[in-house]
Structure formats: C-alpha cells, structure tokens
Amino acid sequence: MTNMGAETAEVGSHPSSVKELANEALTKVPERYVRPDIDPPILSDTHSLPQIPVIDLTKLLLKGPELDNLDLACKQWGFFQVINHGISMEVVEDVKRGAEELFNLSMEEKKKLWQKPGDMEGFGQIVEKPKDEASDWVDGFYILTLPSHSRNPHLFPNLPQPFRENLEVYCNEMRELAMKMYAVIGEALGIGPKEIQESLGEPGQAIKINYYPPCPQPESVLGLKPHTDASALTILLQGNEVEGLQVKKDGTWVPVQPLPNAFMVFLGDVLEVVTNAIYRSIEHRAVVNSWKERFTIATFSGPEWNGNIGPAPSLVTPQTPPLFKTIDVVDFYQGYLSPQHRGKSFINNVLRIHHHNLKG
Numbered sequence: 001m002t003n004m005g006a007e008t009a010e011v012g013s014h015p016s017s018v019k020e021l022a023n024e025a026l027t028k029v030p031e032r033y034v035r036p037d038i039d040p041p042i043l044s045d046t047h048s049l050p051q052i053p054v055i056d057l058t059k060l061l062l063k064g065p066e067l068d069n070l071d072l073a074c075k076q077w078g079f080f081q082v083i084n085h086g087i088s089m090e091v092v093e094d095v096k097r098g099a100e101e102l103f104n105l106s107m108e109e110k111k112k113l114w115q116k117p118g119d120m121e122g123f124g125q126i127v128e129k130p131k132d133e134a135s136d137w138v139d140g141f142y143i144l145t146l147p148s149h150s151r152n153p154h155l156f157p158n159l160p161q162p163f164r165e166n167l168e169v170y171c172n173e174m175r176e177l178a179m180k181m182y183a184v185i186g187e188a189l190g191i192g193p194k195e196i197q198e199s200l201g202e203p204g205q206a207i208k209i210n211y212y213p214p215c216p217q218p219e220s221v222l223g224l225k226p227h228t229d230a231s232a233l234t235i236l237l238q239g240n241e242v243e244g245l246q247v248k249k250d251g252t253w254v255p256v257q258p259l260p261n262a263f264m265v266f267l268g269d270v271l272e273v274v275t276n277a278i279y280r281s282i283e284h285r286a287v288v289n290s291w292k293e294r295f296t297i298a299t300f301s302g303p304e305w306n307g308n309i310g311p312a313p314s315l316v317t318p319q320t321p322p323l324f325k326t327i328d329v330v331d332f333y334q335g336y337l338s339p340q341h342r343g344k345s346f347i348n349n350v351l352r353i354h355h356h357n358l359k360g
C-alpha cells in the first residue's frame with residue numbers, strides 16, 4: 001500500500017460520489033459532510049494578504065539571488081508557485097482536458113475504474129477516517145504513475161484515450177520538473193545538486209485528481225481537510241479558473257490565487273525529514289463554493305517505493321545531529337496513514353529524535 005496523498009481509500013467502499021450527490025440539487029448537505037468548526041481564512045483584502053513566494057525556475061537554474069528566494073520560500077512557507085518551468089502549455093492543457101473528461105464519464109464507466117476493496121488506486125472517496133470525523137466534499141482519482149513498473153496493470157492500461165497518453169507525457173514531464181527542483185533545493189541548502197535525489201533514490205510518483213463539485217452549503221464543509229502531504233514535493237496544477245486552495249502560514253489560513261501558467265509546489269513530510277527539518281512541510285486545505293466545480297491535478301513525488309528515508313548525510317554533523325530516524329519507505333507510509341497518527345504527527349511523534357544536550 002503506497003499513498004503519498006494525505007488521504008487513503010475507505011477499504012471496500014462502495015461507489016459513492018459527491019458529484020452524483022451534487023447533481024441532486026440539494027439545499028442542504030448530508031450531515032456526514034458538515035464541520036461545525038472551520039477556522040475562517042484571513043480576509044482577502046489584498047493589502048493584508050501575505051505575499052506567497054513566486055520562484056522563477058529559469059532564473060534559478062542560473063543560480064544567483066533566486067536561490068536565496070527559494071531558500072526563504074522553503075524555510076518560511078514550504079510552499080511557492082513556480083513560473084518559467086519549461087513545461088509546454090500543450091502538455092498542461094491536454095492533461096487538464098483529459099482529467100475533466102475522466103470526471104465526466106458516466107457512473108457506469110467510472111465503476112470500471114473504481115477502487116477495489118483494499119486498494120487505493122482508481123476512483124473513490126479517498127478517506128479512511130475516524131467515524132466521528134466529517135467527510136470531504138470531493139471525489140478523487142488516485143494512480144501510481146512512476147516508475148512504470150509500479151503501475152497497477154488493471155488501471156493505467158484501462159484509462160480512456162487520449163487521457164492515458166496525455167498522462168504518460170505529463171507524468172514524465174513532472175518527473176523532470178521534480179528532479180530539477182531537487183537539484184535547486186540542494187543548491188539552496190548548500191549541499192549541492194545531487195544529494196537530495198540520492199537520498200530519495202529513483203523517485204516514486206503518484207497522481208491524484210481532486211474534483212470538487214459545487215456545494216449548497218460551502219461554508220459548512222471542506223473540500224479537503226487540513227493536512228500535510230507525505231510526499232517529498234507535490235506539484236499542483238489548477239485544472240480550471242476556480243480558486244479554493246488555502247495554506248497555513250503563521251497559524252492563519254491564506255487563500256492562494258494561482259498565477260497563469262504556474263504550478264504550485266508544496267514541500268511534503270519526506271522533504272522535512274531529508275532536510276533534517278531545515279525545510280518544513282506546509283499544512284493546507286481546500287474550500288469549495290456554491291457556483292462552480294473546481295478540479296486540481298496533484299503530482300506527488302517521493303522516495304523510491306522500496307527505499308528508506310532519513311536526513312541527508314551532509315546535513316548531519318556533530319552540531320546538527322539527526323532530528324529524525326531513518327525508516328523504510330513502506331513503514332513510513334504505513335505509519336503516516338495509520339489512524340492513530342494524523343498527518344504530520346507521525347514524523348513529529350514517532351520519527352523525531354529529541355536531543356537534550358545540544359549546544360548553540
């Protein structure tokens with residue numbers, strides 16, 4: 001079982017779709033979606049919104065001051081938008097169109113691509129949660145994409161065309177982009193371009209499409225509850241023009257306005273471990289609205305599925321001892337997903353090493 005998204009399949013779940021529910025023209029959402037306790041975001045009075053970092057990859061590859069911007073973005077936010085990333089508009093538009101078509105398939109067709117019991121891939125309500133916790137207002141589609149031998153032989157080959165081909169192109173472009181990001185993150189950390197990737201091995205990759213239907217009571221539900229991603233990096237593509245992502249900065253929810261032709265990049269828990277907590281994963285959530293559906297395509301890049309993760313060797317010194325244990329990736333995902341550890345509590349409570357006599 002491997003899942004780098006925050007959510008996990010409800011094992012043996014029967015097909016139930018928020019999109020179908022939203023089609024019923026309800027005036028109220030069913031009780032199981034209602035959350036009484038949603039912290040409001042800060043007002044979108046643009047003067048008071050903290051400025052979300054924007055990183056220009058083309059400048060970054062020339063090094064210089066853009067590396068300092070990246071370093072600050074990774075330390076202060078664990079989140080940024082990346083522009084001039086070199087991925088063609090055509091590749092992006094094709095995968096968006098394919099994702100939209102996938103969610104517009106009939107339920108009959110979708111059922112053929114539904115999660116099987118005990119499986120996480122395919123369509124489904126991708127939440128295994130304590131019974132007393134509300135459901136997210138979202139339909140998901142989750143698939144392991146790279147390396148290609150990790151693919152489920154019953155899923156990838158059965159994707160409708162041209163989406164299958166578009167996804168193939170897209171996931172390889174995302175792999176290249178993640179590799180470039182690992183190199184520049186290593187430069188920003190001062191450990192050189194290779195070490196992050198060496199710590200991860202051949203990166204495992206999974207893609208999740210999130211489809212948030214319009215909701216009659218948007219203020220009472222969340223599209224995705226607050227979480228950090230388990231990945232090393234998550235590269236998020238906004239599918240249409242509808243906003244809904246919020247990131248938590250200094251205890252406040254900040255709405256994100258996606259830039260045109262940009263990707264949003266989140267640092268995940270794996271990168272927090274690999275960087276020995278110099279960089280931090282960021283908590284985020286998705287809200288929904290009453291007028292239009294929203295969809296996003298999240299690419300999770302993480303460690304080699306059969307490898308292990310721990311702080312990068314060059315970041316561990318007598319002055320900066322390891323802050324996390326090294327652990328098998330399989331055990332990492334299992335711990336991350338186990339109901340008693342919600343999200344980041346696994347790295348904080350289980351992997352964290354406490355040093356009592358640290359000087360300086």
Ligand SMILES: O=C(O)CCC(=O)C(=O)O
Pocket residue numbers: 005006208210224229236244245246284285286295296298
């Ligand atoms: O849809 C979004 O804006 C956020 C998606 C996300 O956080 C995820 O898939 O892990």
Ligand SMILES: [Fe+2]
Pocket residue numbers: 006227228229234284
């Ligand atoms: Fe996420």
